[in-house]
Amino acid sequence: MAGEFDLIKRYAPRGADRSDVLLGSGDDAALLQVPAGRVLAATVDTLVQGRHFPEKTNPYDIGWKSVAVNLSDLAAMGAEAAWLTVALTLPRELEGREAWMQAFCEGVHDLAKAHDVAVVGGDLTSGPTSITVQALGHVGEREALRRDAACPGDLVAVTGALGDAALALYLLDNSAAPVPEALLGRLNRPAPRLDAGRALAGLAHAAIDISDGLAADLGHVLEASGVGAVLELDKLPLSSEFRAHCPEGLMESMVLTGGDDYELCVCLSEDRLDEARAAVPGLTVIGRLGTQTGLQVFNAEGKTVELGRAGFDHFKENG
Amino acid sequence: MAGEFDLIKRYAPRGADRSDVLLGSGDDAALLQVPAGRVLAATVDTLVQGRHFPEKTNPYDIGWKSVAVNLSDLAAMGAEAAWLTVALTLPRELEGREAWMQAFCEGVHDLAKAHDVAVVGGDLTSGPTSITVQALGHVGEREALRRDAACPGDLVAVTGALGDAALALYLLDNSAAPVPEALLGRLNRPAPRLDAGRALAGLAHAAIDISDGLAADLGHVLEASGVGAVLELDKLPLSSEFRAHCPEGLMESMVLTGGDDYELCVCLSEDRLDEARAAVPGLTVIGRLGTQTGLQVFNAEGKTVELGRAGFDHFKENG
Numbered sequence: 001m002a003g004e005f006d007l008i009k010r011y012a013p014r015g016a017d018r019s020d021v022l023l024g025s026g027d028d029a030a031l032l033q034v035p036a037g038r039v040l041a042a043t044v045d046t047l048v049q050g051r052h053f054p055e056k057t058n059p060y061d062i063g064w065k066s067v068a069v070n071l072s073d074l075a076a077m078g079a080e081a082a083w084l085t086v087a088l089t090l091p092r093e094l095e096g097r098e099a100w101m102q103a104f105c106e107g108v109h110d111l112a113k114a115h116d117v118a119v120v121g122g123d124l125t126s127g128p129t130s131i132t133v134q135a136l137g138h139v140g141e142r143e144a145l146r147r148d149a150a151c152p153g154d155l156v157a158v159t160g161a162l163g164d165a166a167l168a169l170y171l172l173d174n175s176a177a178p179v180p181e182a183l184l185g186r187l188n189r190p191a192p193r194l195d196a197g198r199a200l201a202g203l204a205h206a207a208i209d210i211s212d213g214l215a216a217d218l219g220h221v222l223e224a225s226g227v228g229a230v231l232e233l234d235k236l237p238l239s240s241e242f243r244a245h246c247p248e249g250l251m252e253s254m255v256l257t258g259g260d261d262y263e264l265c266v267c268l269s270e271d272r273l274d275e276a277r278a279a280v281p282g283l284t285v286i287g288r289l290g291t292q293t294g295l296q297v298f299n300a301e302g303k304t305v306e307l308g309r310a311g312f313d314h315f316k317e318n319g
Numbered sequence: 320m321a322g323e324f325d326l327i328k329r330y331a332p333r334g335a336d337r338s339d340v341l342l343g344s345g346d347d348a349a350l351l352q353v354p355a356g357r358v359l360a361a362t363v364d365t366l367v368q369g370r371h372f373p374e375k376t377n378p379y380d381i382g383w384k385s386v387a388v389n390l391s392d393l394a395a396m397g398a399e400a401a402w403l404t405v406a407l408t409l410p411r412e413l414e415g416r417e418a419w420m421q422a423f424c425e426g427v428h429d430l431a432k433a434h435d436v437a438v439v440g441g442d443l444t445s446g447p448t449s450i451t452v453q454a455l456g457h458v459g460e461r462e463a464l465r466r467d468a469a470c471p472g473d474l475v476a477v478t479g480a481l482g483d484a485a486l487a488l489y490l491l492d493n494s495a496a497p498v499p500e501a502l503l504g505r506l507n508r509p510a511p512r513l514d515a516g517r518a519l520a521g522l523a524h525a526a527i528d529i530s531d532g533l534a535a536d537l538g539h540v541l542e543a544s545g546v547g548a549v550l551e552l553d554k555l556p557l558s559s560e561f562r563a564h565c566p567e568g569l570m571e572s573m574v575l576t577g578g579d580d581y582e583l584c585v586c587l588s589e590d591r592l593d594e595a596r597a598a599v600p601g602l603t604v605i606g607r608l609g610t611q612t613g614l615q616v617f618n619a620e621g622k623t624v625e626l627g628r629a630g631f632d633h634f635k636e637n638g
Contacts, residue, residue: 022358027466028395029362034353039341043348044404044453048446076347085363087451127367132406132451147346
């Protein structure tokens with residue numbers, strides 16, 4: 001059986017080749033050139049099997065998603081993604097372990113390469129399956145989309161349809177029929193909105209990516225910025241697949257508190273809206289910020305929607 | 320029971336306050352200022368319970384060690400450590416979980432602060448205990464201590480005593496008597512040799528930190544640089560505690576293939592030795608590089624020492 005060093009050499013995902021990688025994997029640390037006048041953006045996220053992805057998720061998708069959720073965080077800063085490190089823990093006794101690793105690494109490599117991101121470091125250990133990815137990028141300091149810079153009066157907008165990933169997860173658990181590919185793809189291979197984030201850098205005031213659900217994530221922006229928001233439920237963008245497959249009565253919770261969409265939620269001045277829409281096709285205005293704190297959502301009849309469970313919390317909930 | 324967000328806020332280790340942290344924990348990504356003319360150094364390592372630290376290790380020491388092994392990698396590049404991210408996975412059902420977290424975070428904070436390193440991001444998930452730390456720092460591009468830059472004729476030197484951590488681990492498993500604190504401290508609270516690394520940057524040719532054992536780690540340098548080395552066993556620095564407690568016949572394997580020392584092994588030109596010794600007290604020459612590839616170790620009688628197990632390999636071995 002191949003040892004750690006052999007496995008790392010054989011399957012190590014490289015991602016893109018970049019001239020700003022002065023020294024990549026294989027030394028004690030990677031050496032990377034941050035462009036002059038830009039600041040480093042750094043984020044980290046761990047995915048644990050059975051919690052962040054269903055047990056049966058194929059390893060290619062796990063690799064993809066591990067990268068996607070981190071690139072999504074850079075997108076939410078308006079940053080350009082440049083480099084990744086990947087720490088993989090995998091049971092030694094896992095059946096088909098080498099094939100698993102190979103597929104996982106392909107998933108990492110493919111998404112990284114698609115976004116011109118280099119994989120510059122990694123760590124492989126044996127233990128219960130989990131993955132921690134750190135994504136590094138850069139952004140102009142004054143252009144960064146922080147959570148604390150939203151202003152009363154700003155429009156609230158999202159970059160794409162909400163609820164697809166939560167619906168896919170629900171159907172996996174509760175439906176005997178195969179889950180439509182279009183929904184499953186949103187759950188297993190989310191698309192980090194790096195282009196949208198870069199386009200909105202220096203244009204929008206604030207942004208966050210929707211990982212824990214719109215209500216919870218927008219809530220972080222509201223809290224950090226000391227503002228409140230009013231959203232209109234029937235303005236939330238839904239995909240045709242979502243409309244076709246969402247069970248009666250579950251729409252509200254799927255789109256408001258379902259996580260894993262990885263769309264961006266941005267706050268921007270109304271007078272920049274046309275510019276933002278031109279730069280980000282599909283940007284949808286869903287509400288407006290005000291000075292009264294808290295989040296209120298109204299449905300088409302003008303009634304307040306109960307938000308209930310405020311978001312995904314790994315320790316509070318079973319999610 | 321407190322939820323994830325509460326726990327993170329309550330115990331989050333901050334480390335040092337640094338003016339180059341433009342935005343710390345709490346947003347989608349941290350924003351960090353790499354000094355002009357320096358390149359970013361990035362490294363990542365995962366620690367899994369029962370594999371990288373004994374089950375009974377106290378959480379303060381686990382936090383400390385998680386940081387130490389990563390700062391050690393920056394030290395081995397000759398880099399100045401600046402920032403950390405910490406991803407912690409901990410079982411939700413763990414008894415005394417909050418106290419565990421608090422102590423863990425104190426260990427992270429204390430070592431980070433001692434080296435003027437800021438903790439700029441984190442992630443907390445529930446699952447089997449593991450920790451992934453990413454350390455970020457910076458170094459002058461031409462001063463970095465790479466593995467591939469060692470030269471034939473270079474002296475091989477180490478920054479401190481070897482074998483203490485391996486002996487502590489051995490005694491924990493095989494001795495009923497309490498393990499001497501001086502040895503246990505080397506295992507549980509290793510000291511990253513950041514000062515030595517910085518002092519040797521631009522002075523030594525190559526360096527690596529000794530995490531998997533001298534033979535394995537020096538072996539990486541030899542392979543990357545296309546050189547070989549001859550070491551003299553009786554020149555390897557041993558602590559008085561080590562000499563007092565190491566069982567007959569185990570010395571060679573402890574100092575040559577025992578891991579977890581986190582001393583630096585450096586290769587440098589003989590004409591820079593005085594300068595290096597002045598900058599790094601305790602630097603000990605243990606051998607010399609040559610053009611014949613491979614690693615040979617001779618004992619005091621001039622006989623070749625069998626290296627046997629070449630180093631710590633998580634997948635090959637039980638270590």
